Amino acid sequence: MSAPGWVTTPVTAGLLRGALDLERTEHGLLPHRLPARARAQCSDPQLAMAESQPSGVRLVFRSRATAVELDVLPTRRSYVGAPDRPHGVYELLVDGRPAGRGSVPDAGRVLTVDLSTGATTTRSGPVGTVRFTGLPDRPKTVEIWLPHNETTELVALRTDAPVAPAPAGDRRTWLHHGSSISHGSDAASPTGIWPAVAASLAGVELVNLGLAGSALLDPFTARALRDTPADLISVKVGINLVNLDLMRLRAFTPAVHGFLDTIREGHPTAPLVLVSPILCPMHEDTPGPTALDFTTVAEGRLWFQPMGDPAEVAQGKLTLRVVREELARIAAERTPDDPNLHHVDGRTLYGEADAAELPLPDGLHPDAATHRRMGERFADILRGIAQGA
Structure with missing residues (x-):
């Protein structure tokens, strides 16, 4: 549970980079890497899974926050008889430097696929929270890179100081x-x-x-x-x-x-x-x-x-x-x-x-x-x- 006085900031397009489209769901915001028009032209489940996994997608903002919490609802895949796949990793960068990583192993949905038959089952789970603490108490650019291999719905962003979108800068x-x-x-x-x-x-x-x-x-x-x-x-x-x-x-x-x-x-x-x-x-x-x-x-x-x-x-x-x-x-x-x-x-x-x-x-x-x-x-x-x- 977050301490009183924390700031909850709506996750909007202004805080996200690397996504071409954002879908509002009953839980939050789902980044897509293909626009809706493209998704409507192909019903392939493999493509739907791949483009909804936020490879390269990250939250980017300016803040002097020393603690950050991100509520997420992931969907990950498992395969009958195969080794368990590692849980998705969330990586934190401060001014471009690695500053932490975390996962939400007990949260979200698990889609289990039987590769021999193609049959699938889904197990639902709760929203999870990935936390980063001990950040330097100064104005800085914070990036949270989302798991490249798990569909991730963004539910809430909380910090112990206000946040603002980071300037785009002059990088190509x-x-x-x-x-x-x-x-x-x-x-x-x-x-x-x-x-x-x-x-x-x-x-x-x-x-x-x-x-x-x-x-x-x-x-x-x-x-x-x-x-x-x-x-x-x-x-x-x-x-x-x-x-x-x-x-x-x-x-x-x-x-x-x-x-x-x-x-x-x-x-x-x-x-x-x-x-x-x-x-x-x-x-x-x-x-x-x-x-x-x-x-x-x-x-x-x-x-x-x-x-x-x-x-x-x-x-x-x-x-x-x-x-x-x-x-x-x-x-x-x-x-x-x-x-x-x-x-x-x-x-x-x-x-x-x-x-x-x-x-x-x-x-x-x-x-x-x-x-x-x-x-x-x-x-x-x-x-x-x-x-x-």
Whole structure:
């Protein structure tokens, strides 16, 4: 229970960064990373889960408060037979420096999925409170980064001193789109996902549209990127298309062109970085789809496996090698008319030497150390592009 004299501040758009839309619920405010128009055009439960998980979303305000409480109602997932997933982490930064972290393990909803049947059950729980105390008693900028992997409804913000929205400042805005790797799968904390690491090191303001399982060249995502203000834009594409075996090469090439064309309608001259997939040995030469190995689930661990046949590449099936070659060709084809388009081979972020040192724990997603490494490397790319702009 908060002490008398505390200030309750309504959570509004002015206090939130990284969200494209806010939904009022019966409990509070739910940040979305895709606008309502985009959400209305796709009923995929995976996309609904991914875009409602606030990867890169944070509360930012000015205050001299020494204590902060945030009431939240999270929704997290668990899987029958699989190891328990870590609880979502809330990270506190004071003037850009780490100053605390917390979780609400006994609060919120738990959605349990039986991967063998697709059946789901939901267990409801109460609102929880994450508390941060011992903050310096001076005017400062406070950031609370929300869990990158738990849908989070914001119920109430309380402090022991008044708060005000933080000025936007003069940092450039970086808008990024990618798969679960960009979303932050297997990262240890919201500021530990590789786009957040890169943004911090490069001194840019992140808007993260990394959408787990959903970097699929969807037109509504392209329009969201088109309509979102940004100074730098990056699109990392390929792995989800292979995972789902969603399209053949014939469809892939014009889809990439169309995606980039749509972004350019809203950002005709902004630096735009086209990033191909990082190394993933299982899909370098073997197409999708990707499936969970249920024998490993029974052993208490997760491992993914490719289900395609390399011989099908001749019929146009996509592998990561095919995707990289085609993205490089597309970028080279477009660059004469678009000098602000840049191409990055994803293997420069995580390649063969990295895989030998830091193998993908489930065959698909990087671990926390790899997120850090990728972020450091992409920060160099962002700084280089910014200097050349």
